[in-house]
Amino acid sequence: MRAPGFWSNPPDAPGLAARLLAPLAAVYGAATARRLARGRAGAVRGAVPTICVGNLTAGGAGKTPAVIALIGHLDRADRPVAVVSRGHGGRLPGPVRVDPARHRAADVGDEPLLLAAFAPVWVSRDRAAGLRAAEAAGAGLVVFDDGFQNPAVDYDLRLVVADARLGFGNGRVIPAGPLREPVAVGLARADLLLTVGEPAAQDRFDATWGDAIAGTARLRGEVAPLETGMPWDALRVLAFAGIAYPDKFFATLRGLGAEVVATRALDDHAALSAAMLTRLEGQARSLRAQLVTTEKDAARLPPAWRGKVLTLPVRLNVADWAPLEAAVAAALAHRAA
Numbered sequence: 001m002r003a004p005g006f007w008s009n010p011p012d013a014p015g016l017a018a019r020l021l022a023p024l025a026a027v028y029g030a031a032t033a034r035r036l037a038r039g040r041a042g043a044v045r046g047a048v049p050t051i052c053v054g055n056l057t058a059g060g061a062g063k064t065p066a067v068i069a070l071i072g073h074l075d076r077a078d079r080p081v082a083v084v085s086r087g088h089g090g091r092l093p094g095p096v097r098v099d100p101a102r103h104r105a106a107d108v109g110d111e112p113l114l115l116a117a118f119a120p121v122w123v124s125r126d127r128a129a130g131l132r133a134a135e136a137a138g139a140g141l142v143v144f145d146d147g148f149q150n151p152a153v154d155y156d157l158r159l160v161v162a163d164a165r166l167g168f169g170n171g172r173v174i175p176a177g178p179l180r181e182p183v184a185v186g187l188a189r190a191d192l193l194l195t196v197g198e199p200a201a202q203d204r205f206d207a208t209w210g211d212a213i214a215g216t217a218r219l220r221g222e223v224a225p226l227e228t229g230m231p232w233d234a235l236r237v238l239a240f241a242g243i244a245y246p247d248k249f250f251a252t253l254r255g256l257g258a259e260v261v262a263t264r265a266l267d268d269h270a271a272l273s274a275a276m277l278t279r280l281e282g283q284a285r286s287l288r289a290q291l292v293t294t295e296k297d298a299a300r301l302p303p304a305w306r307g308k309v310l311t312l313p314v315r316l317n318v319a320d321w322a323p324l325e326a327a328v329a330a331a332l333a334h335r336a337a
Helices: 016-020 022-040 063-074 110-115 127-136 183-189 199-213 246-255 274-286 322-336
Strands: 050-054 081-085 121-123 141-145 157-163 192-196 217-225 236-241 259-265 290-294 310-312 314-318
Touching: 016 022, 050 063, 063 081, 063 110, 063 141, 063 157, 063 192, 063 217, 063 314, 063 322, 081 110, 081 127, 110 121, 110 141, 121 127, 127 141, 157 183, 157 322, 183 199, 192 199, 192 322, 199 217, 217 322, 236 246, 236 274, 246 259, 246 310, 259 274, 274 290
Parallel strands: 050 141, 050 157, 081 121, 081 141, 157 192, 192 217, 236 259, 236 290, 290 310
Antiparallel strands: 217 314
16 A cells, blocks of 8 residues: 555645544554553563664665664674564464575565575564574574564664655654654654665755654664666666655666666565566566566565566665664663673
8 A cells, every 4th residue: 555645744734634633643652552561561581682673654764774784784703693574474473484495475575585685584473482583593683673663572772764755754643644653752762763865865854853853863874776787877677666665766776877668666565476577578578678676576576587577786874883883782781780
């Protein structure tokens, strides 16, 4: 499903629909608060340090690139990193370790398949059980992909990711806006805020949300295409994507110089059937274009199609990791106390 347009209105002008939906938003926010309060007493403490990478909004904020970047920055021989994911879109309840050689997106979800190229990944709808499985397999630090609003685990460090361009939308809670909980409530539990976007978007985020995020330690990052030697310049492409904001992917391709002759925006995590891909292939052939998709979508491609579709990999670049280093040091000191 696509996010309603009014969700992206400015917070000082959320729109009539947001105001009319305010009572339902209050119910949603109260339910989230109750769930967190009830679960806090029974939260499981990991035998090894745990980091939750979550967000305050529905839809993509850049969590997957953030998890990949954290793995690269924190993984050490004496403290190997593992990932626990709910496995959105997969049928297996887990806990099960993701094996790209035998699992498909329908089994474990597309994001765990992508992350499994960087670290051991455990899919588990019960996050505490996923943590225990990762620990038993030798993890020295466990990163949770999402789960910020889930109280099953008492995390050592909580990192909230926000898209700098989209910010927190109109500042309202679902269904009046994109928020899973009010900004002030969520950030009160967060140790770090990572905003993802180019410098101009970061500046706009600061102008809009600077007061709301005051007092929260901050990381800034920017997602950029990974240099693979692929000559994108002037390549005619038909681009398709089943991510939260496909237009960002299409814009990235244009920024690389590709001639995007057609696009197909799919629902987030949409199934990529052979019939649909065959139609796209026929359209691309008629346009003399190459099919291109995202890394996350590529994880859902049927095996027979993986050689036919180009993939554009992206990575999150963080210029200054010092705020994370300080937060990790503080969390480890607290754990040792």
